[in-house]
Amino acid sequence: MEKIIVHGGKRLKGTVHIDGAKNAVLPIQAATILASEGQTVISNVPLLSDVYTMNKVLRFLNIKVDFNESANKITFDASSDVSSEAPFEYVSKMRASIVVMGPLLARLGKARVALPGGCAIGSRPIDLHLKGFEALGAHIEQHDGYVEATAPNGLVGTDIYLDFPSVGATQNIMMAATLAKGKTVIQNAAREPEIVDLANVLNKMGASVIGAGTEQIRIQGVETLHGTDHAVVQDRIEAGTFMIAAAVTKGDVMVDGAIAEHNKPLILKMREMGVSVIEGDDGVRVIGPDKLKPVDVKTLPHPGFPTDMQPQMTILQLCADGSSSMTETVFENRFMHLEELRRMNAQYTISGRTVLMQGPTDFNGAEVAASDLRAAAALVIAGLVASGYTQVRNLQYLDRGYHDFHKKLAGLGAEIKRVNVDEDDAIILNQSLKNHL
Ligand SMILES: CC(=O)N[C@H]1[C@@H](OP(=O)(O)OP(=O)(O)OC[C@H]2O[C@@H](n3ccc(=O)[nH]c3=O)[C@H](O)[C@@H]2O)O[C@H](CO)[C@@H](O)[C@@H]1O
Ligand SMILES: C=C(OP(=O)(O)O)C(=O)O
Numbered sequence: 001m002e003k004i005i006v007h008g009g010k011r012l013k014g015t016v017h018i019d020g021a022k023n024a025v026l027p028i029q030a031a032t033i034l035a036s037e038g039q040t041v042i043s044n045v046p047l048l049s050d051v052y053t054m055n056k057v058l059r060f061l062n063i064k065v066d067f068n069e070s071a072n073k074i075t076f077d078a079s080s081d082v083s084s085e086a087p088f089e090y091v092s093k094m095r096a097s098i099v100v101m102g103p104l105l106a107r108l109g110k111a112r113v114a115l116p117g118g119c120a121i122g123s124r125p126i127d128l129h130l131k132g133f134e135a136l137g138a139h140i141e142q143h144d145g146y147v148e149a150t151a152p153n154g155l156v157g158t159d160i161y162l163d164f165p166s167v168g169a170t171q172n173i174m175m176a177a178t179l180a181k182g183k184t185v186i187q188n189a190a191r192e193p194e195i196v197d198l199a200n201v202l203n204k205m206g207a208s209v210i211g212a213g214t215e216q217i218r219i220q221g222v223e224t225l226h227g228t229d230h231a232v233v234q235d236r237i238e239a240g241t242f243m244i245a246a247a248v249t250k251g252d253v254m255v256d257g258a259i260a261e262h263n264k265p266l267i268l269k270m271r272e273m274g275v276s277v278i279e280g281d282d283g284v285r286v287i288g289p290d291k292l293k294p295v296d297v298k299t300l301p302h303p304g305f306p307t308d309m310q311p312q313m314t315i316l317q318l319c320a321d322g323s324s325s326m327t328e329t330v331f332e333n334r335f336m337h338l339e340e341l342r343r344m345n346a347q348y349t350i351s352g353r354t355v356l357m358q359g360p361t362d363f364n365g366a367e368v369a370a371s372d373l374r375a376a377a378a379l380v381i382a383g384l385v386a387s388g389y390t391q392v393r394n395l396q397y398l399d400r401g402y403h404d405f406h407k408k409l410a411g412l413g414a415e416i417k418r419v420n421v422d423e424d425d426a427i428i429l430n431q432s433l434k435n436h437l
Helices: 022-034 049-060 095-108 127-135 167-177 193-204 236-248 260-272 307-318 336-342 373-385 395-401 405-411 423-431
Strands: 002-007 013-017 035-037 039-043 064-068 073-077 110-114 139-143 146-150 159-161 183-187 208-210 216-220 229-231 252-256 276-279 283-287 296-298 323-327 347-351 354-358 367-369 389-393 415-420
Touching: 002 373, 002 395, 013 405, 022 035, 022 039, 022 049, 022 073, 022 095, 022 167, 022 193, 049 064, 049 073, 049 095, 049 395, 095 110, 095 127, 095 146, 095 167, 127 139, 127 146, 127 159, 127 167, 167 183, 167 193, 167 216, 193 208, 193 229, 236 252, 236 260, 236 283, 236 307, 236 373, 260 276, 260 283, 260 307, 296 307, 307 323, 307 336, 307 354, 307 373, 336 347, 336 367, 336 373, 373 389, 373 395, 373 405, 373 415, 389 395, 405 415
Parallel strands: 013 252, 039 229, 159 183, 296 323, 367 389
Antiparallel strands: 002 389, 002 415, 039 073, 064 073, 110 146, 139 146, 183 216, 208 216, 252 283, 276 283, 323 354, 347 354
């Protein structure tokens, strides 16, 4: 079993470099299915387990995938025959595999993809994706845990209104519409920077996508798409996670490569708490104050406060001097990290979708288990300010979205180590933690 062990109390100082965005690269990997001619070369690719899973899905679909890890570059060749089925083995590992459906349907007129199911943070249905495909003329059936979409005569452009600005549905419909006959308009589209990055790649491949980043995206269908080169946008969630780690430890950190514009709600809330955030062309510098002021936060689709920063933000709020609230409106079950934090001395009450937190918290080190990706990051951040030793388990979640998280924190002066221990070793380790750091 792997664990991260943190000895809290160090102020983080120095520069940390941010990788390409997980949530941008995954749909871009899927978009390479659309290129029936030439190769697509994607650079600034983060070395994350989700990226490897998406590569496996694509290889299963008969696409050539060559990952040059030392150069953070993947070359895709989808010029041969592509197959239409994404099996349960991969989709169950990573929900984002569902975004292969739009490109497959566009290119082949059919797609058979395992239904992704929910995860720890919520039920996560795909009804909006499927309604979009149906509006484009696809016939949808569900059998044996798979969803099958067929459009033997091709898709036809239309106006689609999303009941909620779903990121995945916007991406899937946008990709499906690139090869549809005529024009598609997506109303109430998601506006995340990762949508813009995907639209940029599609346009370089020969598509005509206008308005990405606004609530109305217009796509004029074209006959074929071809390969291209593209560098993935920086990860605003990884950047935000380090910004919070810097602030909560009263540190002084340059988050190199962070794009301030993509993290505006977080930056403004951090300033409200008394954190000094200096925006530059090459990154964002964060200086934590001696005392944090309490603040109320509500998650919303972009440009609102991102749900993927919610667990990390609650650590900062718990350290503030007074009571703060967090309301989670995007996912129905994203407070699971708080149960673990209670074991580290966090004081809070949950009422529906809102948690009321009482700070400042004197976090005590404890052994805690992550329930999902951002919960894992939040628990490690709590460990950075806790007295004594914190051990975080279930690192498979962390590896979905952060490459070398512990090494980056160690580079900023944190006392942190990742160890691989069996259960017996763990008992000995608990008795002699100091020798391990
Ligand atoms: C790989 C990736 O990019 N993941 C991100 C993406 O996930 P993802 O694309 O899954 O998130 P969505 O924006 O689709 O989901 C937001 C909400 O809409 C609901 N919903 C969504 C689709 C649908 O058909 N029906 C429906 O009800 C979901 O259950 C959820 O409550 O956006 C989320 C919201 O910013 C982020 O937390 C994830 O990190
Ligand atoms: C929820 C997340 O990702 P996914 O949609 O891939 O589960 C996340 O990145 O925090």
